Amino acid sequence: MTNEQQSIRVNLCSSGKEKPQADQLAFGRSFTDHMFVMDYTEDEGWHEARIVPYAPLMIDPSAMVFHYSQSVFEGLKAYLNDDGEAQLFRPQRNFKRMNHSNDRLCIPPIDETFALKAVKQLVSIDKDWIPQAEGTSLYIRPFIISTEPFIGVAPSRHYQFMIILSPVGAYYEEGINPIKIAVENDYVRTVKGGTGEAKTGGNYAASLKAQEMAEEGIAQVLWLDGVERRYVEEVGSMNIFFKINGQVITPALNGSILDGVTRNSVIRLLQHWNVPVEERKISMDEIYQAYQEGTLEEAFGAGTAAVISPIGQLVWQEHMEINDGQTGAIAKSLYDTLTAIQYGKIPDPFNWIEKVDDIGENTLKATN
């Protein structure tokens, strides 16, 4: 399906909302002036692409998304570089993954090139909302919901593809400071043959209870595989890495782990630096043994929201303190390099950055 020739109708709001103060940026609580919307019907395919003022949806109570959660989403960010340009980090991977999720959830594929064009145009229009303070950015949330008014269990025949934007600060209150993670032994996020590889709401709904039951001070739980309950899978909103005896290890993509953009970038950076890195099965027994032998040198999470989150304490059998509870050298280098590339402060040897052209506001207003 190709929407490339399709144009995006733009309807600007008459007056913008007040923007949050730089020091009061929470994650995902305020949204910009505009949003992108596109509809799907069986007859017309994806159609009626539009950028309109951010506003509530009118949606039937029988819409399938409320009952059977047929939905997918993505998360990426726009950063402001020192020249005042907006730039995206590997956005093509997000839309490729969205189509992978769509396939698993029986949602019709989107045109990835067109989706990228839509993101760029929306970010350009709301560019004033990209915060400037260090560590802040504009979080971009593309998502698709099933909107057919029908309460039988079947794939929906109507969908809405939307993109909303939220100026954000640090994801964890701890920022780049080390967080505490507990291994989850009772609840399971997903299993091979399930939806773990897809970015779909049900995986996250399933994850809430474990977090609620976790002890005070636990930032996230670490999921084990659903079959043997031995192998590490991922953390709530991040992939996970361990450095053992000089080698970095991350769980291999096995069908139940999310193929993270930051995960992939970390692996490529480590390879570029000639740091040994392996994608493979890794059990909690192996990690615990390394801890006891003193070879568990670092642990960190990697994800779009938090970039790199060092893990200072990992709870399993006991409270394992890793690297004296301090941010490790590898985690620090990765964080510094990834954010420097994202904010355009250093060269981008991998061509990861996709710049957002300014759209003259006057041009837009003229067509409005």
Add this chain to the structure above:
Amino acid sequence: MTNEQQSIRVNLCSSGKEKPQADQLAFGRSFTDHMFVMDYTEDEGWHEARIVPYAPLMIDPSAMVFHYSQSVFEGLKAYLNDDGEAQLFRPQRNFKRMNHSNDRLCIPPIDETFALKAVKQLVSIDKDWIPQAEGTSLYIRPFIISTEPFIGVAPSRHYQFMIILSPVGAYYEEGINPIKIAVENDYVRTVKGGTGEAKTGGNYAASLKAQEMAEEGIAQVLWLDGVERRYVEEVGSMNIFFKINGQVITPALNGSILDGVTRNSVIRLLQHWNVPVEERKISMDEIYQAYQEGTLEEAFGAGTAAVISPIGQLVWQEHMEINDGQTGAIAKSLYDTLTAIQYGKIPDPFNWIEKVDDIGENTLKATN
């Protein structure tokens, strides 16, 4: 939390919609004139119960239900008896299960007694919508969605509890005629430690792909356990029963199977009839062996939507034809007895029926 004293504000629509013809009743595509709505906030708990004209919701695009699928639902039916009274079948079990689902999904509990009162009042108001033809009924869909405008992964702090009603005919086009079911070997619905026991959208979203991949003519797929992929769990929208050598067997509730109201009623009826019935683990190997030995006498599904659905063909290793593809005697007796109780045609020895009192329309209009 007790809402029993709380009254339900009623706002009737000025003119009703046209009702579908009795012979054109599909499942879940048309909805009645009114709906029940109630809000939750941390400060006020569940509040502002109201019955209002059926209408689209106004909901923020960042509402958590669209992103993280934190939602639960239930399904039950209202039947018209020969005296023209509306009656419900074991509705208390639905709201008890809803609270069980709520707990798993970190949604605050509802007052079960109040919810039943709300259903009765809503059904009474839209009583004219209960279809009269044989096999038809009014499907009742209570559901809760997370409505906080926040895209961080955490339990929502705002919810909406709604009840909508849909006049329905048979769930399967086949009606009480035997359906064809295929065992699913690749995809998994859920696993122990997951959300299988809860009635939450994610389980159903995960199930769509297997149905899409199934061969032509397959009405539903039969799920196996997510760990060993050997033991029978349930069918898409039903629990499953096998009759082997005179004994009826259904998978035991193991944490990943839905505790179906119809399932429980089937077990109690069989016990009442002194038919041997067992809840236990049952593997596909055992079923296939019984088939080969000629002792697999019947198979059927049990669920609110379809009541009892005989399984004429089960696909695993080969196309197993069960009871010559005909409805078995036990399935037929269960269907006849359950529907006769539901429609008030025979006595109700188990006190399963809950009658809905008529609310004088004049009384309502006076308070409107």
